[in-house]
Amino acid sequence: MGNNETGRAGEDVVCDFLADRGWTVLARNWRYxxxxxxxxxxxxxxxxxxxxxxxxxxxxxxxxxxxxxxAVTPRKVAQLRALTSRWLAETEGAFAQVRIDVASVFTPPGGPVTLEYRAGVA
Structure with a gap:
């Protein structure tokens, strides 16, 4: 599996995880x-x-x-904050609270997929 496929598979795992908990996925792979x-x-x-x-x-x-x-360095967090501000500026929805979470997905060859989720890292 290539890097793009691996990344997409991890995002699928995270979206399923969130949906199972009643979350609504508003966007995936939003680029700016x-x-x-x-x-x-x-x-x-x-x-x-x-x-x-x-x-x-x-x-x-x-x-x-x-x-x-x-892989989520202070520089990456700063970029995520800036991108979040940009997304919010382009979105009509009003959100009282916004946070940045990180999901680490491990997909070993032939092994079980695991997910560790940390809420509110920034």
């Missing part, structure tokens, strides 16, 4: 490029209580590069 800002928001979802979560999904099939959480 302009004004010196460029990037993608993997999953944008609304909780049953109205909380908006921007979910950064990191999928790994091995441990050579650490866990998915290891």
């Amino acid at each position: 490029s302009g004004g010196g800002l460029r990037g993608e928001l993997d999953v944008i979802a609304r909780a049953p209580d109205g909380m908006l979560a921007i979910v950064e999904v990191k999928t790994r099939s091995g441990t050579a590069f650490g866990t998915g959480f290891d």
Whole structure:
């Protein structure tokens, strides 16, 4: 499985996880490029209580590069915040609370898929 397929599979796992808990996925793979800002928001979802979560999904099939959480650096968090502001500016929905979550999905060859989810990392 290539990197894009692995990433898509991880996002599918996360979207199913959220849907099973009553969340509504509003967008996937939202991309922006302009004004010196460029990037993608993997999953944008609304909780049953109205909380908006921007979910950064990191999928790994091995441990050579650490866990998915290891890849979410302060620089990445700053980019996610800026992209979130941009998405909110372009969206008509009103959200009282917004947070950034990280989901680490592990898909070892021949092994079970595991998901670890951390809410409110930023």
